Amino acid sequence: MRLSDMLTEYIMDMLEAEDNAEIRRNELAERFGCVPSQINYVLTSRFTPEQGYIVESRRGGGGYIRITRIRADKSTALMHIINSIGNELDNITAQIMINNLKSASIINDEAARLLLSAGAERTLGAVPPLLRDKVRASLFKNMLITMI
Amino acid sequence: MRLSDMLTEYIMDMLEAEDNAEIRRNELAERFGCVPSQINYVLTSRFTPEQGYIVESRRGGGGYIRITRIRADKSTALMHIINSIGNELDNITAQIMINNLKSASIINDEAARLLLSAGAERTLGAVPPLLRDKVRASLFKNMLITMI
């Protein structure tokens, strides 16, 4: 098996667990008994943005290379969530939903905060209690759909 | 973890509480077991004006280094807007506000879309018409405040 393929597999495996893998170039090169620049070759040939990955790195002491898998199915995931929201949505469920979306890196931190504050009980204080879950459902569906 | 990062974190933590952190170079260096000039390195590499910080210092007995975080216009602009929102906010005004914030690049496109859709008439359809402007005002104030 090709060296590049083994390295690719290794990184893919790391990304299996989390969609964020951090490696140290020299260390990895040593483990695979290859030259460090081989790692760069693998990264530029198999982990490109077109293939759904973001590679960030830092040189110098304590440097690193971080590979992030982009969720291409952002829209799919969002549509799924949107469809799962019925006519009403209570705040606890909403909070869980947002946190899930955030930790799956489907939405970013700012969007999460905006959604959470929109759905907060305090924000909807002026809405008659019996209507709140209805309004919250509408808010979330309409806000999430803008992010597709 | 890098020494520089630990020092950065330490200073950031101080700035969390207040916009203003005062340190003594030698003392801090000793606490982290490094040479004093390491502190300067961290300050010049991570607390530059471009990154939104001002560093002032004074030598001699009772000397100090003071790091001040400059709150970018963003917060000021947002606070200004937030304060200008009264108890009620109609949709037209809200739309103008958001577009202004966006064209001044104080908020990004996604945030603008989220705010607009939260305030839309259709989104707030379940809210009794007489309450809508109240709810919209609350929504905007609470959402904008998360972006400060």
Next chain:
DNA sequence: CTGACTTTGACTTTTACTGACCAAAGGTGT
């Protein structure tokens, strides 16, 4: 055989850290 893909290694650039030496502010004795 040829062209695309792999592998290698020499050289470059960036970042982190250290230490020797410098500069300024305050304190003190005359």
Next chain:
DNA sequence: ACACCTTTGGTCAGTAAAAGTCAAAGTCAG
């Protein structure tokens, strides 16, 4: 006042520890 010492912080150049680049050499399917 002044000279001198102490207590701070500042600078800079050197070393080390990463990662990046690029072109030459190797491999392999068609």
